Amino acid sequence: MLDKLGESLKDSLRKLLKISLVDKKLVDELTSDIKKSLISGDVNLELATKITESIKKRALEEKPKSGLTHREHVINIVYEELVKLLGAEPGKFEIKEKPTRILLVGLFGSGKTTTAAKLAKLFKKQGQKVCLVQTDTWRPAAYEQLKQLSEKINIPFYGIKDEKDPVKIVQKFEPDYSRFNVVIFDSAGRDALSAELTTEIKKLNQAVKPHEKLLVMSGDIGQAAKAQAKAFKENIGVTGVIITKLDGTAKGGGAISACAETGARVKFIGVGEHIDDFEDYEPKRFVSRLLGLGDLQTLLQKAEESMKKEDAEALAKKFIKAEFTFDDLMKQMEALQKMGPLSQIMSMIPGASMAKIPPELMQVQEGKLKTWKFIIQSMTKQERDNPDLIEGSRIRRIAKGSGKPESEVRDLVKQYNQMKKMMKMMGNQKQMQKLQKMLGGKMPMGL
Amino acid sequence: MFDFLKKAFKSFTDKIGKPEEKPKEKKVEENVKVGEEIPEPVSTEEILKEEEIIVEKPKELKKLEEKEEKKGFLKKLAAIVTEAKVSDEQFHKLFTVLEIELIQNNVAFTIIQQIRENLEDEIVGKSFNRQKLTYTIKKILRQTIVDTLEMPKPLDLLELAKEKKSKNEPLILMFIGTNGHGKTTTLAKLAHLFQKNDFRCIFAASDTFRAASIEQLEHHGNKLGIRVIKHNYGSDPAAVAFDAVKAKDKDIVMIDTAGRQSPNTNLMEELAKIKKVAKPDLTIYVGEAIAGSDLVEQAKNFNEKIGIDAIILTKADVDDKGGAILSVTQVTNKPILYLGIGQEYEDLEKFEVAKFVSKIIS
Numbered sequence: 001m002l003d004k005l006g007e008s009l010k011d012s013l014r015k016l017l018k019i020s021l022v023d024k025k026l027v028d029e030l031t032s033d034i035k036k037s038l039i040s041g042d043v044n045l046e047l048a049t050k051i052t053e054s055i056k057k058r059a060l061e062e063k064p065k066s067g068l069t070h071r072e073h074v075i076n077i078v079y080e081e082l083v084k085l086l087g088a089e090p091g092k093f094e095i096k097e098k099p100t101r102i103l104l105v106g107l108f109g110s111g112k113t114t115t116a117a118k119l120a121k122l123f124k125k126q127g128q129k130v131c132l133v134q135t136d137t138w139r140p141a142a143y144e145q146l147k148q149l150s151e152k153i154n155i156p157f158y159g160i161k162d163e164k165d166p167v168k169i170v171q172k173f174e175p176d177y178s179r180f181n182v183v184i185f186d187s188a189g190r191d192a193l194s195a196e197l198t199t200e201i202k203k204l205n206q207a208v209k210p211h212e213k214l215l216v217m218s219g220d221i222g223q224a225a226k227a228q229a230k231a232f233k234e235n236i237g238v239t240g241v242i243i244t245k246l247d248g249t250a251k252g253g254g255a256i257s258a259c260a261e262t263g264a265r266v267k268f269i270g271v272g273e274h275i276d277d278f279e280d281y282e283p284k285r286f287v288s289r290l291l292g293l294g295d296l297q298t299l300l301q302k303a304e305e306s307m308k309k310e311d312a313e314a315l316a317k318k319f320i321k322a323e324f325t326f327d328d329l330m331k332q333m334e335a336l337q338k339m340g341p342l343s344q345i346m347s348m349i350p351g352a353s354m355a356k357i358p359p360e361l362m363q364v365q366e367g368k369l370k371t372w373k374f375i376i377q378s379m380t381k382q383e384r385d386n387p388d389l390i391e392g393s394r395i396r397r398i399a400k401g402s403g404k405p406e407s408e409v410r411d412l413v414k415q416y417n418q419m420k421k422m423m424k425m426m427g428n429q430k431q432m433q434k435l436q437k438m439l440g441g442k443m444p445m446g447l
Numbered sequence: 448m449f450d451f452l453k454k455a456f457k458s459f460t461d462k463i464g465k466p467e468e469k470p471k472e473k474k475v476e477e478n479v480k481v482g483e484e485i486p487e488p489v490s491t492e493e494i495l496k497e498e499e500i501i502v503e504k505p506k507e508l509k510k511l512e513e514k515e516e517k518k519g520f521l522k523k524l525a526a527i528v529t530e531a532k533v534s535d536e537q538f539h540k541l542f543t544v545l546e547i548e549l550i551q552n553n554v555a556f557t558i559i560q561q562i563r564e565n566l567e568d569e570i571v572g573k574s575f576n577r578q579k580l581t582y583t584i585k586k587i588l589r590q591t592i593v594d595t596l597e598m599p600k601p602l603d604l605l606e607l608a609k610e611k612k613s614k615n616e617p618l619i620l621m622f623i624g625t626n627g628h629g630k631t632t633t634l635a636k637l638a639h640l641f642q643k644n645d646f647r648c649i650f651a652a653s654d655t656f657r658a659a660s661i662e663q664l665e666h667h668g669n670k671l672g673i674r675v676i677k678h679n680y681g682s683d684p685a686a687v688a689f690d691a692v693k694a695k696d697k698d699i700v701m702i703d704t705a706g707r708q709s710p711n712t713n714l715m716e717e718l719a720k721i722k723k724v725a726k727p728d729l730t731i732y733v734g735e736a737i738a739g740s741d742l743v744e745q746a747k748n749f750n751e752k753i754g755i756d757a758i759i760l761t762k763a764d765v766d767d768k769g770g771a772i773l774s775v776t777q778v779t780n781k782p783i784l785y786l787g788i789g790q791e792y793e794d795l796e797k798f799e800v801a802k803f804v805s806k807i808i809s
């Protein structure tokens with residue numbers, strides 16, 4: 001989600017990285033670019049204006065926090081404002097009452113029925129007793145659709161085929177609801193601005209008496225989102241938003257504008273066509289991914305805590321020159337482990353996501369850090385300084401010493417060589433050097 | 448419909464006409480109001496002809512081709528000058544407002560860029576009297592829109608069906624698009640239209656993935672009296688399409704497919720396979736008008752990966768902005784055939800360029 005939006009924002013920010021002096025003209029340009037990116041990402045005009053005005057004001061008025069250059073300061077402001085836009089807190093969902101009644105509403109084709117099943121499965125996994133109720137009496141085969149889905153995930157289903165009145169359906173099964181912890185009501189898709197459909201949803205709302213009214217919005221919805229969200233809010237109130245179809249090319253800006261309009265938080269996101277393709281919404285992770293830039297303050301703080309400055313600088317230099325040894329690798333791994341998961345760290349480094357480090361590599365690294373530590377500890381000092389020595393019998397010995405298979409040792413050597421190569425390549429890139437400089441040598445790149 | 452775009456153009460044209468006023472944020476510039484009322488045009492030729500009469504130099508026409516959206520701008524410009532030059536600065540100030548409005552209306556960047564260039568060429572630094580300026584801007588906008596929307600070969604589904612029938616061949620139509628954009632509903636609406644014109648249709652339930660998709664299509668089939676060729680869920684959608692193509696007693700085969708997110712390569716390949724097997728005469732992309740800027744991305748991907756011949760935009764009654772129409776056509780260079788405008792079978796409106804243009808630029 002928002003990947004595309006992120007791309008155009010990244011372009012704007014890249015410009016910023018190239019310029020050393022931050023002045024009013026630059027800020028104007030940057031905010032104008034950001035505004036265009038947001039609007040073309042379907043964010044509503046007023047909202048985009050509000051954000052960019054706020055960025056502009058803060059960029060010109062606020063003094064950079066200590067440790068940050070003016071330029072970093074501006075990037076940080078952009079990050080903070082966007083986090084605000086996307087909601088700073090994850091959309092928590094608690095089952096307080098039993099049964100908690102959830103009503104799903106939304107436009108045609110936004111994915112309500114699929115979402116109903118996904119949501120039910122999610123609660124089931126949490127050990128809740130869930131049932132699904134189909135009140136969509138309008139769309140052909142809506143009954144069959146939810147019925148088939150509920151059979152697939154083995155969740156009780158209520159509905160009346162060919163009944164025209166959704167309220168009757170809700171009332172008929174009323175005595176059963178108390179048997180469950182969560183009751184999810186699907187509803188017919190509707191244009192919230194249509195008077196007839198509005199009357200119907202109001203009646204349904206009264207019959208269901210939901211604790212949660214979740215608005216289901218497609219991630220690809222455009223500027224129509226705001227008016228729709230507003231109408232739903234006025235008619236029945238909205239307690240949360242679920243954004244669907246984020247596995248596509250959708251930018252999600254429309255849905256986000258809808259959240260701003262209703263004041264409701266995003267609670268879940270749909271990321272695929274299968275029932276398990278459903279996630280809690282975590283805005284910070286989201287922004288990091290979105291911008292390829294992150295929370296500099298936190299990062300710097302973490303880096304400082306985990307490694308002495310001089311050490312880090314020396315290491316960073318080695319990295320850039322591709323001269324680092326297994327000892328260095330070890331130091332770095334230890335420091336990194338103190339800081340948190342690799343991917344998270346990478347997402348916090350401004351520009352790191354622009355450097356295109358293969359995500360597989362990062363995942364592998366993360367999982368293997370521990371194993372590697374044991375292996376490196378089983379090497380002799382000589383071997384650690386001259387990794388080229390490690391061959392044949394040495395590999396066998398190291399494997400025995402560390403209690404790991406020989407293949408793992410070979411793997412580490414291979415990875416090490418790859419990394420060295422990569423570092424060399426990256427070291428040649430101006431961007432990486434810049435990044436290095438920006439971070440004041442505190443945070444060595446890469447692994 | 449399309450009020451937003453219309454307003455944006457109008458406000459632009461209006462603003463150009465009034466020098467003292469600060470440019471307000473208006474989305475649509477409508478050239479129409481500035482000048483005379485243009486009667487409902489019968490064809491694009493007429494629209495263009497009319498412009499030609501107003502603007503005496505036909506050479507300018509070409510340059511004007513690509514600027515649909517600068518009407519509000521036009522009025523403003525016209526206001527600035529009774530007989531004066533439009534300065535570069537004035538133009539850019541006004542155009543920035545228009546630009547944001549157009550982006551908001553989901554008009555693609557390239558189209559906006561074109562409009563800007565066309566307008567710049569024609570009006571910046573040139574002397575105009577106010578009226579002529581308005582006309583010029585409207586003309587540019589209209590021409591740009593027409594150029595974007597009009598295809599060299601017009602495509603009429605009913606005509607094509609007739610032609611095929613006369614040759615005793617079935618017309619095979621395949622419908623593709625993103626999840627939840629209304630493929631199945633559109634299919635039913637079109638079948639209804641074909642039936643009214645005495646064609647015999649047959650449905651192929653090639654969405655074997657989504658729960659109850661087959662029942663949904665069958666429901667329409669029962670209601671309309673149309674046979675549905677189906678297999679089980681999870682079966683090969685291409686085989687379903689193949690069976691439908693081989694079925695007897697039909698004039699038109701309509702293949703429903705599962706909604707897909709375009710980045711999913713495997714699922715897109717499945718669509719490509721259906722296409723390969725069924726060999727449709729037309730592959731029709733169904734997208735919803737309320738989708739934002741992403742619609743363009745989706746249409747582009749479907750066109751590149753599967754190949755599309757025509758477009759139907761649904762839910763046009765929910766979103767009246769109209770920018771999607773321009774952008775989708777521009778990015779695919781494929782004609783829009785129909786607009787879905789409601790939940791009933793009758794709610795399918797033939798898309799006509801002339802009508803659209805006259806609606807947004809009056």
